[in-house]
Amino acid sequence: MSKSKGNVIYADDLISLFGIDAVRYFVLHEMPFENDGVITWELVVERINSDLANVLGNLVNRTISMTNKYFGGVVERTGVRESVDDDLIRVVTGTKAAAESLMEGLHVADAITEIFNLFKRCNKYIDETTPWVLAKDEAKKDRLKEVLYNLTESISIGAELLKAFLPDTSENILKQLNASEREYETLGEFGLYPSGNKVTEKPEILFARMDIKEVLEKVEVIKEKQVAEFNAEQAEIEAYNTKK
Secondary structure (H helix, E strand, C coil), X not given: CCCCCCCCCCHHHHHHHHCHHHHXXXXXXXXXXXXXXXXXXXXXXXXXXHHHHHHHHHHHHHHHHHHHHHHCCEECCCCCCCHHHHHHHHHHXXXXXXXXXXXXXXXXXXXXXXXXXXHHHHHHHHHHHCHHHHCCCHHHHHHHHHHHHHHHHHHHHHHHHHCCCCHHHHHHHHHHHCCCCCCHHHCCCCCCCCCCEECCCCCCCCCCCCCHHHHHHHHHHHHHHHHHHHHHHHHHHHHHHHHC
16 A cells, blocks of 8 residues: 555545444454455445445344334234244344354454344344235234344344444444343343333434445545645655755
């Protein structure tokens, strides 16, 4: 990297374009302990779109939106459980121990991956349970409530585990779900989200998908600024040396 070429990637520029939690995620996820990391503007955008916007942001938005659409935002546990719930609960309740074990070995990137595996499992659970199909059958109303409760509880646990890595995002998710802060020791337990709670009526987008073309246009401005600063610095040095 060289400032004279305008290809230096500064943290301040990353944050101004993508936000601090997105940058935290990229750095922690893509630069494993004791290993080199690769960073490009294109790779940052890819990670934001695939992991933060699609996996996490879409999951939270869909869950809250379905809860508002079908039950006026009220999350209720009914106990109408099916076998498909078991694997979700197993993954969710096991994430704390898995992430904790990895953190003890300073494998931060792998610990974050475990937490995002929880969110991916939630997305798969939506596909398995098809809430939009359940909503068409009045006889399956209580089952639909249980599905949405399971999703809300799972996301709440995942958001709590995410707090050490993406604090602002974690707080935002918990606020939208109207979930109280939990003790860390309880994050291996399932079912502590209060039945009858009401989620926000207007879910916020956690991470908007980014257009790589628009981002690269902004990057060109950053590069031009770097080159201009470098040339100005060189001019000052030359002027100083001339005076000497």
